[in-house]
Amino acid sequence: MSEFNNVTVVKEANIYFNGAVTSRTVFFQDGSRKTLGIMMPGEYSFNTGSAEVMEILSGELTVLLPGSPDWATIRGGEAFEVPENASFELKVTAVTDYCCSYL
Amino acid sequence: MSEFNNVTVVKEANIYFNGAVTSRTVFFQDGSRKTLGIMMPGEYSFNTGSAEVMEILSGELTVLLPGSPDWATIRGGEAFEVPENASFELKVTAVTDYCCSYL
Numbered sequence: 001m002s003e004f005n006n007v008t009v010v011k012e013a014n015i016y017f018n019g020a021v022t023s024r025t026v027f028f029q030d031g032s033r034k035t036l037g038i039m040m041p042g043e044y045s046f047n048t049g050s051a052e053v054m055e056i057l058s059g060e061l062t063v064l065l066p067g068s069p070d071w072a073t074i075r076g077g078e079a080f081e082v083p084e085n086a087s088f089e090l091k092v093t094a095v096t097d098y099c100c101s102y103l
Numbered sequence: 104m105s106e107f108n109n110v111t112v113v114k115e116a117n118i119y120f121n122g123a124v125t126s127r128t129v130f131f132q133d134g135s136r137k138t139l140g141i142m143m144p145g146e147y148s149f150n151t152g153s154a155e156v157m158e159i160l161s162g163e164l165t166v167l168l169p170g171s172p173d174w175a176t177i178r179g180g181e182a183f184e185v186p187e188n189a190s191f192e193l194k195v196t197a198v199t200d201y202c203c204s205y206l
Contacts, residue, residue, distance in 0.1 A: 001113050001115055005111045006109055006111075009106060009139065010104050011104070012104055013161075015141070015198060015200065018198060019198030024127055036112065038141065
């Protein structure tokens with residue numbers, strides 16, 4: 001297990017797609033922000049504001065990144081980056097635990 | 104929105120019932136612990152170690168507490184307490200966001 005120390009956690013969850021995707025927002029002392037979330041199996045479209053790094057802690061999904069012709073399979077321990085102001089598609093094939101860092 | 108400051112958050116989620124119930128563990132400077140979690144609609148049985156206070160942030164469920172003859176409906180903004188070393192039953196009727204405090 002790893003942990004984040006001396007952080008602020010927003011108590012209320014972020015709830016999307018009727019609860020199929022949920023997360024908690026974590027603020028760091030340097031002002032940066034991450035979300036720790038869960039995605040249930042399903043297909044989802046997301047849009048970024050700032051660029052994001054999606055670190056997959058456990059589970060499995062395939063992602064179609066902007067400008068990419070192919071879906072990429074991502075598993076626990078792997079990550080992918082999404083540019084700012086972009087859309088991306090996910091097919092979550094196993095309950096997925098993730099950490100999203102906003103760059 | 105409310106928040107917890109100067110806390111430690113365990114990065115990896117607690118995942119139960121194939122992802123239908125998930126949570127994040129938060130440690131406080133006084134040594135106490137809470138979990139912030141999501142329950143998808145469904146029926147669940149839980150066991151407590153220490154006593155717990157389940158604060159429902161949003162959503163709706165009914166709970167059958169140990170020794171109680173009736174199911175009680177709990178909605179966002181309400182809470183219930185479960186004694187230590189006890190079992191309780193939940194019927195979650197709407198995606199429920201909760202904060203569990205371990206006493």
